[in-house]
Amino acid sequence: MAGDKQRLQGFSSSPDRPVSFSLEEVQKHRTPSDAWMIYRNKVYDVSGWHEHPGGNVIFTHAGDDFTDIFAAFHPPTAYAVLEPFYIGDLDEKSAVAKPAAQRAFERSYRELRSKLLTMGMYNSDPWYYVMVCSRQMALWAASVACVVWSDRWDVNMLGACLMAVFWQQCGWLAHDFLHHQVFKNRAYGDLAGVFWGNLMQGFSVGWWKNKHNTHHAVPNLHESSADAHDGDPDMDTMPVLAWSIKMAEAAKDTTVSRFLIGHQAFLYFPILLIARVSWVMQSFLFVFNGLPGANLWTTKGADTFVPKSLANKLESPALIGHLVWMSYLAFNLGFVKSLAFFAVAQCGCGLFLALVFGLGHNGMATYDADARPDFWKLQVTTTRNVTSTPFVDWFCGGLQYQVDHHLFPQIPRHNLRKVHTLVESFCKQHDVHYHEASMWEGTKEVLSHLSDVSAEFIAEFPAM
Numbered sequence: 001m002a003g004d005k006q007r008l009q010g011f012s013s014s015p016d017r018p019v020s021f022s023l024e025e026v027q028k029h030r031t032p033s034d035a036w037m038i039y040r041n042k043v044y045d046v047s048g049w050h051e052h053p054g055g056n057v058i059f060t061h062a063g064d065d066f067t068d069i070f071a072a073f074h075p076p077t078a079y080a081v082l083e084p085f086y087i088g089d090l091d092e093k094s095a096v097a098k099p100a101a102q103r104a105f106e107r108s109y110r111e112l113r114s115k116l117l118t119m120g121m122y123n124s125d126p127w128y129y130v131m132v133c134s135r136q137m138a139l140w141a142a143s144v145a146c147v148v149w150s151d152r153w154d155v156n157m158l159g160a161c162l163m164a165v166f167w168q169q170c171g172w173l174a175h176d177f178l179h180h181q182v183f184k185n186r187a188y189g190d191l192a193g194v195f196w197g198n199l200m201q202g203f204s205v206g207w208w209k210n211k212h213n214t215h216h217a218v219p220n221l222h223e224s225s226a227d228a229h230d231g232d233p234d235m236d237t238m239p240v241l242a243w244s245i246k247m248a249e250a251a252k253d254t255t256v257s258r259f260l261i262g263h264q265a266f267l268y269f270p271i272l273l274i275a276r277v278s279w280v281m282q283s284f285l286f287v288f289n290g291l292p293g294a295n296l297w298t299t300k301g302a303d304t305f306v307p308k309s310l311a312n313k314l315e316s317p318a319l320i321g322h323l324v325w326m327s328y329l330a331f332n333l334g335f336v337k338s339l340a341f342f343a344v345a346q347c348g349c350g351l352f353l354a355l356v357f358g359l360g361h362n363g364m365a366t367y368d369a370d371a372r373p374d375f376w377k378l379q380v381t382t383t384r385n386v387t388s389t390p391f392v393d394w395f396c397g398g399l400q401y402q403v404d405h406h407l408f409p410q411i412p413r414h415n416l417r418k419v420h421t422l423v424e425s426f427c428k429q430h431d432v433h434y435h436e437a438s439m440w441e442g443t444k445e446v447l448s449h450l451s452d453v454s455a456e457f458i459a460e461f462p463a464m
């Protein structure tokens, strides 16, 4: 850990008389190399702290208040680590800019979090996860059996469909472990993540955390500058999909980009089919970062990632293990059938995963990072829930309660139904727009949003 007390001493003249900074002053420090942040009216300097155990996600809140996102991600032990970064207090007068109603609202949603803690909503049910893990192993065994014990095309292709579903469900399971919903000891969660993520699914845990935690911290935000780390990587789908006219503008000068953005609603499903292939490639480039092309195609901040844990060290053998068992299946199938098997499995999984991701946030509000609302409103207004049915609950793996999950990422998925009821009524009470749609209606909303952005793009930037 940096823990650079000397670096910070320049600011604190005396512990009795702390230095105070105006809000405007703090807001000037927005980049990873120059990052000041506010926690409960105290100012912290985390400039250049790439060794932060959560990685570069910390810089999403450079120049901003990180009180609520800190509570969302950290165990109680992390509070003790704040102290070395403290450099002074927020000037009371500059903070008064926040209206009393807003301060009361923030107090209420913090109270709701405490209530959920005392209700035991953060406690996982081990038997629930034993059941889900067993179901997953059964699905994998069924898929492998369809390949190993039969030469028939139809049985082999059934195996491919089962593999697609297995990979998708591995995604939800690794997600739960890596958000520390299951184990209080985070090292166990990370190791389980490497098993379900790297070995079984072929995705890198380090790559995923870097991207996914950043997405959680700043959903649907456009970054404030190229130097900042405050944009949502999940929204970064250019040059193929634009979720706002601001993104679409980048496509205005080339014929191919114009075609893609102009027809993005039609191209949406074909693009989802190749999503898994892209994620697997990004994972390998992230873990084996000396490979050619590694710098070209990976998420922002990956170059400063500091691998530390045992789980990080196991990532590369686990990814190689993934290739080994996949090669065994290919060997059993022969050349032509293995091509067909992997095309069906890869495309099916990409479609099933990306469909759920799309429902979660696409077509919802987007913001500029330097004009974002408070934690609660940001998370709720950028996120869509999918109406729960038994099929939706299984298919979306807990992410049907995307709003509730975004507000409380460490709450295990089996408790989200109860949390949802409280969150929804809280939003009604405080007049915050809470959106839910069926799977079908939500997908139509995503497509019609893409189509609206295309129309606006064509009108605003006509071909020359």
Ligand code: HEM
Residues within 6 Å of the ligand: 044, 046, 052, 053, 054, 055, 057, 058, 059, 060, 061, 066, 069, 070, 073, 074, 075, 077, 078, 081, 082, 085, 178, 179, 180, 186, 209, 213, 217
């Ligand atoms: C001075 C400010 C901060 C300090 C001292 C700090 C400290 C820590 C510590 C000690 C951990 C490890 C917890 C554990 O596993 O036991 C951690 C993890 C984490 N932190 Fe922070 N943090 C800070 C700010 C932030 C901010 C602003 C964010 C998000 C915007 C963030 C996101 C995370 C995440 C997502 C993890 C979990 C990573 C994982 O699951 O592997 N942190 N942080």
